[in-house]
Amino acid sequence: MRHDSEENCLACDLTSGVRPLPGGRVYETSAWVVEPCIGPLPVGTLIVKPFRHCLSISDLQPDEADQLGPLLSLTSHAITELTNCDQVYVCLWSHAEWTPSHIHFVLQPAWNSQQDAHERPGPFMQETMFRSGEPPNDDEVATFCERARALLSSIEEERK
Numbered sequence: 411m412r413h414d415s416e417e418n419c420l421a422c423d424l425t426s427g428v429r430p431l432p433g434g435r436v437y438e439t440s441a442w443v444v445e446p447c448i449g450p451l452p453v454g455t456l457i458v459k460p461f462r463h464c465l466s467i468s469d470l471q472p473d474e475a476d477q478l479g480p481l482l483s484l485t486s487h488a489i490t491e492l493t494n495c496d497q498v499y500v501c502l503w504s505h506a507e508w509t510p511s512h513i514h515f516v517l518q519p520a521w522n523s524q525q526d527a528h529e530r531p532g533p534f535m536q537e538t539m540f541r542s543g544e545p546p547n548d549d550e551v552a553t554f555c556e557r558a559r560a561l562l563s564s565i566e567e568e569r570k
Protein backbone atom coordinates (compact mmCIF):
# COMPACT_ATOMS: atom_id res chain seq x y z
CA MET A 411 0.00 0.00 0.00
CA ARG A 412 1.10 3.56 -0.73
CA HIS A 413 -0.36 6.87 0.39
CA ASP A 414 -0.86 7.94 -3.21
CA SER A 415 -3.41 10.56 -2.37
CA GLU A 416 -3.04 13.91 -0.70
CA GLU A 417 -6.16 13.03 1.23
CA ASN A 418 -5.42 11.97 4.78
CA CYS A 419 -1.79 12.96 4.33
CA LEU A 420 -0.43 14.47 7.55
CA ALA A 421 2.42 16.21 5.70
CA CYS A 422 0.01 17.88 3.24
CA ASP A 423 -2.42 18.79 6.03
CA LEU A 424 0.28 20.49 8.10
CA THR A 425 1.47 22.52 5.10
CA SER A 426 -2.01 23.53 3.94
CA GLY A 427 -3.17 24.45 7.45
CA VAL A 428 -5.84 21.75 7.63
CA ARG A 429 -4.04 20.65 10.80
CA PRO A 430 -2.45 23.13 13.22
CA LEU A 431 1.31 23.51 13.08
CA PRO A 432 2.74 24.90 16.35
CA GLY A 433 5.47 27.39 15.51
CA GLY A 434 4.33 27.75 11.90
CA ARG A 435 6.20 27.60 8.60
CA VAL A 436 9.87 28.45 8.90
CA TYR A 437 11.05 28.77 5.31
CA GLU A 438 10.21 27.80 1.77
CA THR A 439 11.62 27.59 -1.73
CA SER A 440 9.45 27.16 -4.83
CA ALA A 441 9.48 23.36 -4.35
CA TRP A 442 10.25 22.74 -0.65
CA VAL A 443 8.93 23.84 2.70
CA VAL A 444 10.65 23.87 6.10
CA GLU A 445 8.49 23.32 9.17
CA PRO A 446 9.03 22.48 12.83
CA CYS A 447 8.85 18.80 13.73
CA ILE A 448 5.70 17.86 15.64
CA GLY A 449 7.12 14.58 16.95
CA PRO A 450 8.95 13.90 20.24
CA LEU A 451 12.35 15.19 19.13
CA PRO A 452 14.28 18.14 20.61
CA VAL A 453 13.29 21.76 20.01
CA GLY A 454 15.26 22.85 16.95
CA THR A 455 14.29 19.78 14.92
CA LEU A 456 12.97 20.82 11.52
CA ILE A 457 11.23 19.01 8.69
CA VAL A 458 12.17 19.61 5.05
CA LYS A 459 9.59 18.26 2.60
CA PRO A 460 8.39 18.92 -0.93
CA PHE A 461 5.18 20.93 -1.33
CA ARG A 462 4.14 18.30 -3.83
CA HIS A 463 2.72 15.06 -2.47
CA CYS A 464 5.70 12.90 -3.42
CA LEU A 465 6.45 9.43 -2.03
CA SER A 466 10.04 8.78 -3.07
CA ILE A 467 13.32 10.60 -3.63
CA SER A 468 13.46 8.70 -6.91
CA ASP A 469 10.32 10.58 -8.05
CA LEU A 470 11.73 14.07 -7.52
CA GLN A 471 11.41 16.41 -10.48
CA PRO A 472 14.59 18.16 -11.68
CA ASP A 473 13.82 21.48 -9.97
CA GLU A 474 12.98 19.69 -6.71
CA ALA A 475 16.23 17.74 -6.86
CA ASP A 476 18.25 20.88 -7.68
CA GLN A 477 16.94 22.74 -4.65
CA LEU A 478 17.37 19.90 -2.20
CA GLY A 479 21.11 19.94 -1.45
CA PRO A 480 21.39 23.70 -0.90
CA LEU A 481 18.26 23.71 1.28
CA LEU A 482 19.44 20.83 3.49
CA SER A 483 22.76 22.60 3.93
CA LEU A 484 21.16 25.98 4.66
CA THR A 485 18.67 24.52 7.15
CA SER A 486 21.40 22.53 8.92
CA HIS A 487 23.48 25.69 9.15
CA ALA A 488 20.60 27.54 10.81
CA ILE A 489 19.97 24.71 13.29
CA THR A 490 23.66 24.59 14.22
CA GLU A 491 23.86 28.33 14.70
CA LEU A 492 20.69 28.56 16.80
CA THR A 493 21.09 25.47 18.99
CA ASN A 494 24.88 25.32 19.29
CA CYS A 495 24.63 21.60 18.53
CA ASP A 496 27.61 19.41 17.66
CA GLN A 497 25.90 17.61 14.77
CA VAL A 498 22.70 17.83 12.75
CA TYR A 499 21.18 14.48 11.95
CA VAL A 500 19.53 14.43 8.52
CA CYS A 501 17.34 11.42 7.93
CA LEU A 502 14.42 10.36 5.83
CA TRP A 503 12.34 7.29 6.52
CA SER A 504 8.77 8.18 5.42
CA HIS A 505 7.67 4.59 5.92
CA ALA A 506 5.26 4.73 8.85
CA GLU A 507 3.48 1.43 9.41
CA TRP A 508 5.38 0.03 6.43
CA THR A 509 3.64 2.37 4.04
CA PRO A 510 5.49 4.79 1.73
CA SER A 511 4.29 8.28 2.57
CA HIS A 512 4.96 11.93 1.70
CA ILE A 513 8.73 12.20 1.96
CA HIS A 514 10.09 14.46 4.69
CA PHE A 515 13.64 14.88 5.92
CA VAL A 516 14.06 15.19 9.67
CA LEU A 517 16.87 17.59 10.61
CA GLN A 518 17.63 17.07 14.27
CA PRO A 519 20.22 18.85 16.41
CA ALA A 520 22.42 16.54 18.48
CA TRP A 521 24.87 17.42 21.23
CA ASN A 522 27.87 15.37 22.38
CA SER A 523 26.62 15.89 25.94
CA GLN A 524 23.57 13.73 25.17
CA GLN A 525 25.79 10.75 25.84
CA ASP A 526 25.03 11.36 29.52
CA ALA A 527 21.40 10.37 28.91
CA HIS A 528 21.69 8.05 25.92
CA GLU A 529 23.84 4.98 25.54
CA ARG A 530 24.17 5.18 21.75
CA PRO A 531 23.82 8.11 19.32
CA GLY A 532 22.01 8.43 15.98
CA PRO A 533 18.94 6.29 15.31
CA PHE A 534 19.33 4.60 18.71
CA MET A 535 18.84 7.91 20.49
CA GLN A 536 15.96 8.77 18.17
CA GLU A 537 14.28 5.50 18.98
CA THR A 538 14.50 6.27 22.72
CA MET A 539 12.99 9.70 22.12
CA PHE A 540 10.14 8.27 20.07
CA ARG A 541 9.46 5.71 22.77
CA SER A 542 9.29 8.44 25.41
CA GLY A 543 6.69 10.18 23.26
CA GLU A 544 7.22 13.55 24.90
CA PRO A 545 6.38 16.27 22.37
CA PRO A 546 8.46 19.45 22.49
CA ASN A 547 7.09 22.47 24.37
CA ASP A 548 4.94 24.62 22.01
CA ASP A 549 6.26 27.93 23.33
CA GLU A 550 9.87 26.84 22.95
CA VAL A 551 9.14 25.60 19.43
CA ALA A 552 7.48 28.93 18.56
CA THR A 553 10.49 30.88 19.87
CA PHE A 554 12.91 28.70 17.94
CA CYS A 555 10.86 29.03 14.73
CA GLU A 556 10.82 32.81 15.05
CA ARG A 557 14.61 32.88 15.37
CA ALA A 558 15.03 30.41 12.51
CA ARG A 559 12.78 32.48 10.21
CA ALA A 560 14.79 35.61 11.00
CA LEU A 561 18.14 33.89 10.46
CA LEU A 562 17.14 32.17 7.20
CA SER A 563 15.70 35.33 5.71
CA SER A 564 18.81 37.32 6.65
CA ILE A 565 21.01 34.69 4.98
CA GLU A 566 18.74 34.87 1.92
CA GLU A 567 19.16 38.67 1.86
CA GLU A 568 22.95 38.37 2.08
CA ARG A 569 23.01 35.97 -0.85
CA LYS A 570 21.02 38.25 -3.16
Ligand SMILES: [Zn+2]
Pocket residue numbers: 415416419420421422423462463464512
Ligand atom coordinates in the same frame (compact mmCIF):
# COMPACT_ATOMS: atom_id res chain seq x y z
ZN1 LIG B 1 1.19 14.66 1.13
